[in-house]
Amino acid sequence: MKRIEVKLALPVVAPLLDVIKMLGDSLRSNLAAPIALQDLDPDFKAAWVDELLLAQNGEITTLLGLFDDEFFSEGIVAFDEGNAEPIVRACAAVRLHLRERYLKPLGDETLESGDIDLVTLDEPLRKAFMCYLFLATIQELIIQHLDESILGS
Amino acid sequence: MTTRASHTLPKEQVRTELALEGVWRVVVLNDPVNLMSYVVLVFKKVFGFDEQTARTKMLEVHEQGRSIVWSGLREKAEAYVFTLQQWHLTAILEPDETH
Numbered sequence: 620m621k622r623i624e625v626k627l628a629l630p631v632v633a634p635l636l637d638v639i640k641m642l643g644d645s646l647r648s649n650l651a652a653p654i655a656l657q658d659l660d661p662d663f664k665a666a667w668v669d670e671l672l673l674a675q676n677g678e679i680t681t682l683l684g685l686f687d688d689e690f691f692s693e694g695i696v697a698f699d700e701g702n703a704e705p706i707v708r709a710c711a712a713v714r715l716h717l718r719e720r721y722l723k724p725l726g727d728e729t730l731e732s733g734d735i736d737l738v739t740l741d742e743p744l745r746k747a748f749m750c751y752l753f754l755a756t757i758q759e760l761i762i763q764h765l766d767e768s769i770l771g772s
Numbered sequence: 773m774t775t776r777a778s779h780t781l782p783k784e785q786v787r788t789e790l791a792l793e794g795v796w797r798v799v800v801l802n803d804p805v806n807l808m809s810y811v812v813l814v815f816k817k818v819f820g821f822d823e824q825t826a827r828t829k830m831l832e833v834h835e836q837g838r839s840i841v842w843s844g845l846r847e848k849a850e851a852y853v854f855t856l857q858q859w860h861l862t863a864i865l866e867p868d869e870t871h
Contacts, residue, residue: 654857656850656865671857712860730804758809758810769813770813
C-alpha cells in the first residue's frame with residue numbers, strides 16, 4: 620500500500636485545528652455545496668441531503684483523525700490508499716465552508732489567485748485564510764502522490 | 773367482487789413524466805474554491821475522462837463558468853449530479869434541446 624508521511628510544523632498547524640473542528644461541527648447539518656437542482660422531488664431531495672451529509676460527516680471525521688497522538692508528539696500525518704479520497708473530499712468541504720463563513724470579504728478573484736498579503740488581514744481572517752491554504756496543500760499532496768489510488772478505488 | 777382500477781394518470785403526473793423525458797445535460801458550475809487539480813481528478817474519477825479531456829472540461833468551467841460534462845437520460849444524469857455533489861462540486865441539469 621502506498622503511503623506518504625508528512626512532517627508538519629506543530630506550532631503553525633495546531634492553532635488551525637480549532638477552526639477545522641468548528642467548521643466540521645457546522646457541516647454536520649449543512650452541505651458544503653448546497654444542491655443546485657431546482658426540480659427534484661422534495662422527498663427525493665431530502666433523501667439525497669441525508670445521504671450526502673452522512674458521507675460528508677464521515678469524510679470530516681477521517682480528516683480530523685489525522686491529527687492524533689502521533690501528530691501532537693511528532694508532528695507527522697500519514698496519507699494512504701485508505702484515507703486519501705475521504706480526506707481530499709473533506710478538505711474541499713471545509714474550504715467551501717471557510718469561504719462561506721469567513722473569506723467572502725476577500726472577494727472571489729482574490730481567493731482564486733491566492734494573492735493576499737497575510738499581514739494586512741486581521742487575526743480571525745488571517746487564521747481562516749491560513750487554514751484555507753493548509754487544506755489546499757493537503758489536497759495537492761494527495762493528488763500529486765495518491766491520485767492513482769483514488770482513480771483505481 | 774373486485775373493481776377494476778382506472779389506469780388514467782392525473783394530468784399533473786403526465787406533465788411531469790413528459791418533462792423528464794428526453795436528453796438532459798449535466799452542467800458543472802464554477803466555484804472560486806476548488807483547486808483546478810482537484811476538479812481534473814473528479815472528472816477523471818466520475819466520468820472516466822482521460823487527462824486531456826478532464827483538463828479541457830475543467831478549463832471550460834474555470835473560464836466560462838460552466839461546462840457540459842455529460843448528456844443522456846434523466847435518471848443517469850441525476851445520478852451523476854449526486855456523485856458530483858459527493859465531491860462537493862456544484863452541478864445542474866438542463867434539457868438538451870438539440871435532441
